[in-house]
Amino acid sequence: GAVVSQHPSRVICKSGTSVKIECRSLDFQATTMFWYRQFPKQSLMLMATSNEGSKATYEQGVEKDKFLINHASLTLSTLTVTSAHPEDSSFYICSARSLSAGTITDTQYFGPGTRLTVL
């Protein structure tokens, strides 16, 4: 149990276009989801906290108008990178905190990540 999926796993886009990444909790409900970014050879950096039905909370230095987050249901959060540029190329990872029985409810379950390359 407690599986998180991301789609797509890999995307290549042209500079100036927008890219949407989906994060789904497959077998549990998550009121809170998190988005991270990871550059090569570096650690994960928390970008934002997403709560179902409310606006996301962004970490300092993360542009909310560039990284649009929507958490419309208890199993789905989306991250849209608007007007992507080469410097946005990174590994984007989501996680979800479970509320469901049979899972560990005070930790985060991570998705497999999405590799974004902006040309």
Place this chain on the structure above:
Amino acid sequence: DAKTTQPNSMESNEEEPVHLPCNHSTISGTDYIHWYRQLPSQGPEYVIHGLTSNVNNRMASLAIAEDRKSSTLILHRATLRDAAVYYCILRPNTGNQFYFGTGTSLTVIP
């Protein structure tokens, strides 16, 4: 915001125990200690977590110092599949955000 300190890298021989240390001297009374590991190009995988008492699960053991200013993740018998970057993270009781440190890259030698 990372409040943990870990060695950058460690090596272990296969089938031997591994002790991965983590210092968190500024831990507050309500912070939980979480351990995750990450393989290249994958999301982090939950390993174990605890608050004050030592914890055991099928993957590992977590030994927490009495003053909670440090902890040690113990892999009882390292396998090649345990080669990964191991992150020690403090989770506040409210907010639940994770701020990752640099982690320890574990190499397992056959």
